[in-house]
Amino acid sequence: MARRTRDDWTGVALRALAEGGVAAVAVEPLAARLGATKGSAYWHFPNREALLKATLERWEREHTEAVIELVESVSEPLAKLRLLFAKVLENAGHSAVELAVLAAEDDPVVAPVVARVTERRIGYLRELFVLLGFDADVARRRAVLAYSIYLGQAQLLSAAPDVVAARRLLLEETLAVVTSRG
């Protein structure tokens, strides 16, 4: 049987994370998925916590920045916002890891990652609202609002998909509301 790398482990851990949450990032089940044994895991990582940490950091690195890069591919600020929200409403599987991570925010390994990602995203949104012509402090609050909606929608999408069935209309309503003046 072939050798495994660190990335093999964090890769399968990411899939497990999406499906079963932080608790599913467990050495023995993951070893089974990989067709390996714990021996490999404890070679690449000192313990389960280190594996989880590496997995979360990989997610933070790849996933968060990927979305921002995608959004930056268009130039008009409003179009960026639209693309951003469309991305969430698109598919629930997309934000499965997202929700799993958020759900375990009290875990000492997870907390700092969540804090960094949150800060990064709201900061980016703030820039967008400044570009849309809002004052700095208003922009900050709109950013928090927009991100709250993002999180809430993701939750609703997986908890009660029928509620967010009329996606196109909901998307436009979201944009209109969040960019409304005075």
Next chain:
Amino acid sequence: MARRTRDDWTGVALRALAEGGVAAVAVEPLAARLGATKGSAYWHFPNREALLKATLERWEREHTEAVIELVESVSEPLAKLRLLFAKVLENAGHSAVELAVLAAEDDPVVAPVVARVTERRIGYLRELFVLLGFDADVARRRAVLAYSIYLGQAQLLSAAPDVVAARRLLLEETLAVVTSRG
């Protein structure tokens, strides 16, 4: 040592749920909290799942309706909305159970409870927006938006409290945005 009732068990389970999530609703730890043994638990409930189910149903019964009743104590629709959002931003501990339940929405025991609570709350919000003069379909979308913000704020409040530090301003911005006219 005194006898325990079903409510003693669901009571301590609710506390555990708020602190450690669904996974913390475990028979043996709860027995320790109660100063009892598993014997008592397996007398009142056939298994752990039944205990969890009873706990969630108690939460659904008491908590969700309690908030709606509180909100109904004022008459003006906008004031109701304000009170509703103020309740979340008030304290994070208040919505700890909320987040714990949401986090485990893929659990077969949890899912139907979440579905019912979601439906109930969005329905109530829809009524509020109708009272505020919105058309039925717009009201429904505003309700979904408002509930998304509610969920997102709760999440942010426990994940990154500093982000939602300016509560008063954020509350007013939320209200203004969510009730803005086309």
Next chain:
DNA sequence: CCACCTCCGTACGGGACCGTATGGTCCGAC
């Protein structure tokens, strides 16, 4: 071809939790 390092399999002990079996205690009914 051998010494060595990397990577992994195997085997073990331990902890947390589930669920069952069984016997004991308390308390009201009669």
Next chain:
DNA sequence: GTCGGACCATACGGTCCCGTACGGAGGTGG
């Protein structure tokens, strides 16, 4: 006062996961 049922403690076996110890396979440099 004893009998039956409600309630609980104790003790046990089973599962799943963690982490450690150790030896063996495979490639690589000398």
